[in-house]
Amino acid sequence: MSRIWAVATVVIKELYRRKDFYVLFVLTALLTLGALSVNFFDDPKIIRYVKDICLLLIWLSTLIIAIVTTARQIPAEKEDRTIFPLLAKPVSRGQVIAGKFLGCWLASGLALLVFYIFFVAVTGLREPHLMWGAYLKSMFLHWMMLAMVVGLTLLGSVIFTAVSANVTICLIAIFGILVVGEHLAKIAVRQAEPVRTITYTLFYCLPHLELFDVRAQVVNNQPLPGWLDCGLASLYAAAYTGVLLYAAWLLFRRRSLST
Amino acid sequence: MNEILQVENLRVEYPGGRLRQPAKIALHGLNLQVTQGEVFGFLGPNGAGKTTTMNVLLGFIPPTSGSAALFGIDVRQPIARQRIGYLPELTYYYKFLTAEELLRFYAKLFGLSRAETDLRIKKLMALVELEHAASRPIKSYSKGMRQRVGLAQALINNPDLLILDEPTSGLDPLGRMKVREIIQRLKDEGKTVFFSSHEMGEVETVCDHVAILHQGELKAAGVVADLVTQYRADNLEQVFLKIVGYQPQEVA
Numbered sequence: 001m002s003r004i005w006a007v008a009t010v011v012i013k014e015l016y017r018r019k020d021f022y023v024l025f026v027l028t029a030l031l032t033l034g035a036l037s038v039n040f041f042d043d044p045k046i047i048r049y050v051k052d053i054c055l056l057l058i059w060l061s062t063l064i065i066a067i068v069t070t071a072r073q074i075p076a077e078k079e080d081r082t083i084f085p086l087l088a089k090p091v092s093r094g095q096v097i098a099g100k101f102l103g104c105w106l107a108s109g110l111a112l113l114v115f116y117i118f119f120v121a122v123t124g125l126r127e128p129h130l131m132w133g134a135y136l137k138s139m140f141l142h143w144m145m146l147a148m149v150v151g152l153t154l155l156g157s158v159i160f161t162a163v164s165a166n167v168t169i170c171l172i173a174i175f176g177i178l179v180v181g182e183h184l185a186k187i188a189v190r191q192a193e194p195v196r197t198i199t200y201t202l203f204y205c206l207p208h209l210e211l212f213d214v215r216a217q218v219v220n221n222q223p224l225p226g227w228l229d230c231g232l233a234s235l236y237a238a239a240y241t242g243v244l245l246y247a248a249w250l251l252f253r254r255r256s257l258s259t
Numbered sequence: 260m261n262e263i264l265q266v267e268n269l270r271v272e273y274p275g276g277r278l279r280q281p282a283k284i285a286l287h288g289l290n291l292q293v294t295q296g297e298v299f300g301f302l303g304p305n306g307a308g309k310t311t312t313m314n315v316l317l318g319f320i321p322p323t324s325g326s327a328a329l330f331g332i333d334v335r336q337p338i339a340r341q342r343i344g345y346l347p348e349l350t351y352y353y354k355f356l357t358a359e360e361l362l363r364f365y366a367k368l369f370g371l372s373r374a375e376t377d378l379r380i381k382k383l384m385a386l387v388e389l390e391h392a393a394s395r396p397i398k399s400y401s402k403g404m405r406q407r408v409g410l411a412q413a414l415i416n417n418p419d420l421l422i423l424d425e426p427t428s429g430l431d432p433l434g435r436m437k438v439r440e441i442i443q444r445l446k447d448e449g450k451t452v453f454f455s456s457h458e459m460g461e462v463e464t465v466c467d468h469v470a471i472l473h474q475g476e477l478k479a480a481g482v483v484a485d486l487v488t489q490y491r492a493d494n495l496e497q498v499f500l501k502i503v504g505y506q507p508q509e510v511a
Binding site for chain 2 (some may be wrong): 004005007010013018082085087089091095
């Protein structure tokens with residue numbers, strides 16, 4: 001476990017020493033504060049729109065951070081040749097994959113925490129009663145969703161040799177799943193065979209990231225799923241992530257790496 | 260004799276690719292033994308299979324057939340690398356880390372305690388003369404400084420076997436001398452050093468045994484002086500040139 005943790009800490013250090021996170025945070029902060037400062041038509045419910053914008057930006061930013069950070073892990077190690085001194089140590093390829101996953105997931109989680117602290121601070125300016133429980137659940141579900149995103153992107157980083165290819169494909173795939181994923185069953189009904197079967201297969205095989213999106217409930221102050229449901233969702237995320245990491249390890253364990 | 264490194268009938272084939280090109284045989288049944296305390300020079304022209312052998316020893320590529328072991332442990336097991344240090348020919352390390360952080364990271368991978376790590380880092384930074392730059396990011400280092408960080412990371416676990424892939428290539432004369440001194444020091448401490456090089460003079464100076472590889476086959480192995488006598492040559496370079504079949508051409 002100490003070796004996995006050692007690999008993970010390097011990934012976390014990389015995130016906070018690169019500029020990506022700070023740029024996205026400043027952009028989110030500026031846009032949210034800009035929205036907060038303008039009160040169209042003197043609407044007392046302006047905070048809802050601000051929350052909506054802020055949460056959307058947090059979703060976009062954390063997805064980009066998670067994908068960009070994870071996508072470069074294995075390809076950049078190969079490109080920069082840092083993989084060789086690393087694998088020349090008594091560390092297995094499975095431990096490298098596990099460490100990379102843990103590092104990327106924790107790094108994304110840290111970024112998410114910073115964004116949520118900002119979100120709570122912004123909503124605290126306009127809302128007298130903060131929904132701490134709802135915010136906590138929302139952040140927790142979001143972090144669980146990021147585990148699947150990191151797992152999928154790490155699998156991509158083992159398959160694709162170029163960072164840019166992996167980033168592009170993962171961004172398209174994940175935003176595609178988020179936007180279309182839940183509608184695939186409805187689309188399948190209207191299709192003829194064999195497209196129907198293919199669409200249904202995709203519906204059941206793809207991870208349903210949208211299940212973890214509770215932004216609408218947070219924005220409209222509606223009740224969120226209970227902690228038991230959150231726990232079940234975590235199990236769903238853990239199962240998917242496990243399968244993705246296992247596939248990444250299967251591909252990486254026998255891969256030839258010539259110096 | 261205590262064999263530290265053992266290679267038996269090692270064969271490595273690289274697949275021909277999608278265009279049905281024939282597979283490239285990088286190593287044809289290589290046999291090699293390195294015993295404790297030896298400084299072993301691994302020689303051969305470019306493409307002879309030296310790097311492929313090192314890649315197998317370090318677990319970077321799997322052998323097509325045959326076996327390789329370090330300290331009696333199959334190289335495919337990560338634990339086989341617990342007592343080795345490796346310096347690649349081209350040294351690239353995480354540029355966003357400082358040299359101290361890098362060494363600390365590698366020490367964790369070897370499972371060293373915090374106290375031991377602190378002690379090793381202090382000693383190694385002094386050895387490679389980088390104490391003044393230990394807390395600077397590696398991206399700000401010159402090529403020579405990076406090579407020295409590479410040497411420090413290869414020694415972080417106080418290895419019993421040091422594998423060096425052309426350790427002096429690209430170094431200035433001062434850097435080369437430093438590496439030679441370190442190899443000599445390790446030899447005096449009873450450590451085993453396995454290194455590839457194109458510098459015949461250097462190999463002749465520091466090595467007890469050498470092996471010469473050509474086109475994936477072991478052509479000669481033994482004590483330098485014995486090989487020089489056997490091939491009726493004046494020095495190791497002439498032995499090497501005879502083995503690889505070099506014919507001097509007259510300049511028109």
